[in-house]
Structure formats: C-alpha cells, structure tokens
Amino acid sequence: MSDSLFSDASKRLQAALKYVSISDDAIEHLKYPKSSLSVSIPVRMDDGSLKVFQGYRVRYDDTRGPAKGGVRYHPNVSLDEVQSLAFWMTFKCAALNLPFGGGKGGITVDPKALSKLELERLSRGYIDAIADFIGPDVDILAPDVYTNAMIMGWMMDQYSIIRRQISPAVVTGKPITMGGSLGRDGATATGAFFVIESIMPKFEQVPQETTVAIQGFGNAGAVLAELLAKAGYKVVAISDSQGGIYAKNGLDIPSIRHYKAAGNGVKAVYCRNSVCNIVEHEVITNQELLALDVDILIPAALENQITEENVNTINAKYIFEAANGPVTSAADRVLEAKGIYVFPDILVNAGGVTVSYFEWVQNRSGLYWTLEEVNQRLKQKIVEESNRIWSISQELAVPMRTAAYIHALNRLGEALNAKGTRDYYINSRVS
Structure with a gap:
C-alpha cells in the first residue's frame, strides 16, 4: 500500500472546496483524523507457537455522531490505508445523511492462512486491544474485506464479555440471531x-x-x-x-x-x-x-x-x-x-453503512424490521441522495465525485459551524 494513499484521498476535497461556503475552522478540522490507535495482538496458534499481529482503528471525525466503519483483514492493511478508509467513511455518512462520523479498522493478516480457531482468537484479541476505544455511542464496527457475520459475532460477544453486559449495538453486520439486521449481508x-x-x-x-x-x-x-x-x-x-x-x-x-x-x-x-x-x-x-x-x-x-x-x-x-x-x-x-x-x-457503496445504521437503530430500540422494510428504507435513502448529488453535478457542471463531496461538505460544515467558529467568536458580542 502506497504511503500516499491518504494524501491522494485528501485531494478529492480540494476540487469540492471551491463550491462550498464553510468556515476555515471546518476545513482545518477535516484535514486530520481525530484519533488513531495501533495495537499488537498476540495469538496462540494451533501448533502452540505465538504470533503477534498488527491491528489498527482510526476515528477520523465524529462531529455528526459516533464513528462508524468496517474492519478488514488483509496482508496489505496499514495505518495509512485505515486512515484513508476512515476519511472516506466520514464523507460517505455525511453524503447519505446518516448520524455517524467516519471510522475504520483492520489487521495486517492473510486470513486464508489461519484456521477457524486462530481466526476467532485473533478477532477476540483485537477487541481486547481496542475495547476502550470503541462503543455503541463512540465507534461502531462492521464487516469489510475478508470479515463476515461470524467474525462480527465474535467481536460483539467479546466486547459484551469485557463490559459485562450484552452490547449488540457496538457491532453491525452480526448474525441475525445475535441482533443482526435482515438485508445487511447484501x-x-x-x-x-x-x-x-x-x-x-x-x-x-x-x-x-x-x-x-x-x-x-x-x-x-x-x-x-x-x-x-x-x-x-x-x-x-x-x-x-x-x-x-x-x-x-x-x-x-x-x-x-x-x-x-x-x-x-x-x-x-x-x-x-x-x-x-x-x-x-x-x-x-x-x-x-x-x-x-x-x-x-x-x-x-x-x-x-x-x-x-x-x-x-x-x-x-x-x-x-x-x-x-x-x-x-x-x-x-x-x-x-x-x-x-x-x-x-x-x-x-454506501448501502452497507446505511443498513448498518438501520441495524444500530434496531439494536437500540429493540424493534426489528422485515427484509422488505429494510430494502424499502434503503432504496428511499439511496435514490433520494443519488438524485440530489446528480442535481448538484448538473447545476455546477462538475463530476459526480466532486458533487458528492460538495454535498457531504455542506453537511459537515453545518455541523462543525454549529459548535462555534472564528467568525462567531470574533464578531459576536454579549449584550
């Protein structure tokens, strides 16, 4: 993975910034991830040996809500890659108007080289290492490359063991029997x-x-x-x-x-x-x-x-x-x-995080939807935002990517400005 992946990802902002009116404070805020965590995960292998894997979790921004993002298992996972993915997730959630910020995680591993027992130990070990960094109101995990419902179930279970309470909303993409949502797999x-x-x-x-x-x-x-x-x-x-x-x-x-x-x-x-x-x-x-x-x-x-x-x-x-x-x-x-x-x-590809949001809502409310309800809500959300981004693209004569970032930046800017900006503090007077 190139060291310049995050730098390349950040360039997408530059084309959009000229079309939005957000504060310099907001622009400065969005240049950097809020927090990054690197961990070592020792795993006892089936042959009795000990192997240590590198894991990562990045919360890029949580202005609009708790961070949200997947966990990928891949030999090329790096902090640069995870940070870039968390950056994209920040704008993805804003573009779809989801009440989340952007997060991402990963482990540098070839999962195909591990047995199922080794994979479970690795997944639970990852949660042991990052448990204080995540939570239903802080940072919510989901499946990504080479992770699936079973792995998400192990992660949710391990977090619940650590917290001594059932915590289904800390992870989405779980098995249905553990609080997962219908329609999340696809x-x-x-x-x-x-x-x-x-x-x-x-x-x-x-x-x-x-x-x-x-x-x-x-x-x-x-x-x-x-x-x-x-x-x-x-x-x-x-x-x-x-x-x-x-x-x-x-x-x-x-x-x-x-x-x-x-x-x-x-x-x-x-x-x-x-x-x-x-x-x-x-x-x-x-x-x-x-x-x-x-x-x-x-x-x-x-x-x-x-x-x-x-x-x-x-x-x-x-x-x-x-x-x-x-x-x-x-x-x-x-x-x-x-x-x-x-x-x-x-x-x-925002359908995944959208239904993850639906799963999180269902976990928090204790009310679960049918597959038809999930897909109907997903279609409404996706089509609505697709048409809005298309309209921006046509109105400003810009590519769809730039239009999507303009759309997301407007929402992020509004949320960041609501916390107070330089102009507010300099120009306001207490009467």
Missing part, C-alpha cells in the same frame, strides 16, 4: 444496484442493451452481478483475485456463484444431479477485464485499481465504484477528459 450490493437503476435512465440506457464487467467477486461484486443479471443487464465479465472470465453473450451468474461457493473460483460451470452446463467463455486477467469495451465497469475489489498506468486502456462509458477508492485522483482527471462518467464510492 446491503452494499443492493445499494449499488439502486444507484445504477436511478442513474442509467438519465442516460436513456436500458438494461437489456447494457453490458457490464465486474472486477471483484466477493460479497459485494457477486451479489451485485446477480441483481443486475436478474434485472436484464448483460454481465459479460467477472473476476476475483485469481483472474476472470468473459463471455460476450453474458454469463450465468447464479451458476458461477454456486460453483465459487464450493471453493472452485470463478468458473462458468454449474453441476446439479450430475448434469453439467458448460458456458463458453474466455479466461482473462483483472487488467484485461478493466480494459473491456463495455457500457458499465464496476470495480468491486480493492483500492487503486485504475491508475495513471492503466487509465488510458479503460473503454467503459460508466464506472460505478463498488470498492473504496478504486480510482486514483490522477486517473480521475484522465477519465473525465475522455468523457467517462465515474460514480463515486461514497455514494455507490
């Missing part, structure tokens, strides 16, 4: 689908005539691929960390999900009752997928996938960022010059 993908469905008609683009390529076939990418396929979009290419597949006439996404779930990777093969349907396809690399001539390209993997080095190979008309930070600021400028529309991560 929320990131469902939210992205609602964004696409609200934006594409503005370009008179109909599903049946729209080709899609998705980089990343994890929880977000796989669910989104299936939602788009069911809606009539032609999903012609997908990939995971090992590579991808392409079929110009479209892929059978449910079959691929079934096959991958069995541990076989993304193969266009599906077997049932000893009958196999082989879908003709080409094997491609992740870079080849990014360069495909498709209508919609969806990066749904990790950061910095479209950079100065490969941006000139991009041929898609529209890019929807289901991953966090997949396009660098330098690549953004090239894409804009090429007339390629980029719909930013702080809008496109």
Whole structure:
C-alpha cells in the first residue's frame, strides 16, 4: 500500500472546496483524523507457537455522531490505508445523511492462512486491544474485506464479555440471531444496484442493451452481478483475485456463484444431479477485464485499481465504484477528459453503512424490521441522495465525485459551524 494513499484521498476535497461556503475552522478540522490507535495482538496458534499481529482503528471525525466503519483483514492493511478508509467513511455518512462520523479498522493478516480457531482468537484479541476505544455511542464496527457475520459475532460477544453486559449495538453486520439486521449481508450490493437503476435512465440506457464487467467477486461484486443479471443487464465479465472470465453473450451468474461457493473460483460451470452446463467463455486477467469495451465497469475489489498506468486502456462509458477508492485522483482527471462518467464510492457503496445504521437503530430500540422494510428504507435513502448529488453535478457542471463531496461538505460544515467558529467568536458580542 502506497504511503500516499491518504494524501491522494485528501485531494478529492480540494476540487469540492471551491463550491462550498464553510468556515476555515471546518476545513482545518477535516484535514486530520481525530484519533488513531495501533495495537499488537498476540495469538496462540494451533501448533502452540505465538504470533503477534498488527491491528489498527482510526476515528477520523465524529462531529455528526459516533464513528462508524468496517474492519478488514488483509496482508496489505496499514495505518495509512485505515486512515484513508476512515476519511472516506466520514464523507460517505455525511453524503447519505446518516448520524455517524467516519471510522475504520483492520489487521495486517492473510486470513486464508489461519484456521477457524486462530481466526476467532485473533478477532477476540483485537477487541481486547481496542475495547476502550470503541462503543455503541463512540465507534461502531462492521464487516469489510475478508470479515463476515461470524467474525462480527465474535467481536460483539467479546466486547459484551469485557463490559459485562450484552452490547449488540457496538457491532453491525452480526448474525441475525445475535441482533443482526435482515438485508445487511447484501446491503452494499443492493445499494449499488439502486444507484445504477436511478442513474442509467438519465442516460436513456436500458438494461437489456447494457453490458457490464465486474472486477471483484466477493460479497459485494457477486451479489451485485446477480441483481443486475436478474434485472436484464448483460454481465459479460467477472473476476476475483485469481483472474476472470468473459463471455460476450453474458454469463450465468447464479451458476458461477454456486460453483465459487464450493471453493472452485470463478468458473462458468454449474453441476446439479450430475448434469453439467458448460458456458463458453474466455479466461482473462483483472487488467484485461478493466480494459473491456463495455457500457458499465464496476470495480468491486480493492483500492487503486485504475491508475495513471492503466487509465488510458479503460473503454467503459460508466464506472460505478463498488470498492473504496478504486480510482486514483490522477486517473480521475484522465477519465473525465475522455468523457467517462465515474460514480463515486461514497455514494455507490454506501448501502452497507446505511443498513448498518438501520441495524444500530434496531439494536437500540429493540424493534426489528422485515427484509422488505429494510430494502424499502434503503432504496428511499439511496435514490433520494443519488438524485440530489446528480442535481448538484448538473447545476455546477462538475463530476459526480466532486458533487458528492460538495454535498457531504455542506453537511459537515453545518455541523462543525454549529459548535462555534472564528467568525462567531470574533464578531459576536454579549449584550
């Protein structure tokens, strides 16, 4: 992970600042994370040896409410990456008008190299190390890359043990039986689908005539691929960390999900009752997928996938960022010059944090919603904010990313100004 990831992320603010009227105090406040924590997590491995892992948690801003953000397990996790993700989460929550600030956490680990028992010890050890740094009214955790409902359940349980009270609202994305919300597993993908469905008609683009390529076939990418396929979009290419597949006439996404779930990777093969349907396809690399001539390209993997080095190979008309930070600021400028529309991560993948908010509300109230209620509330929130950001983009003639940051900055500025600014203290007089 580049040491300049946070610096690159911060550049997105500069383009938006010229269009907003917020105080210098607010701008200064948003330059820095509120607090950062680095911890060492000793884990007794199955073979009896002791291994120490590095963990992180960053609260970037909590002006609008307690920090909120996921925990990722990945070999490339660093403090720089976690700080950047917390920064993005701050603006994501503001853009969606959620009463949260931005936080993020992670552990530098290859989770695939650990047994389930080692993974549990690591997850509980992480909570032991950061328990005083988090809480339902302070900083709320959620799943991210290579973490899931089971891991969130371990974390919530460990926090409850430490506090000697059941504390479901400290973690979202938990198993349903531990206070999780219906619809949370697929929320990131469902939210992205609602964004696409609200934006594409503005370009008179109909599903049946729209080709899609998705980089990343994890929880977000796989669910989104299936939602788009069911809606009539032609999903012609997908990939995971090992590579991808392409079929110009479209892929059978449910079959691929079934096959991958069995541990076989993304193969266009599906077997049932000893009958196999082989879908003709080409094997491609992740870079080849990014360069495909498709209508919609969806990066749904990790950061910095479209950079100065490969941006000139991009041929898609529209890019929807289901991953966090997949396009660098330098690549953004090239894409804009090429007339390629980029719909930013702080809008496109905000379904996850939105339903996490719903879960937190349900935990606090003790009243739980049906899946239909969750998806209805999610759609209303996503479509409403998508249209507002689109209107800002059209009114100011700025890219959607800049419009999203303008929208978020206005809300953050109002909250920061409400606490008092230089102008207030200098110009006000006590009568």
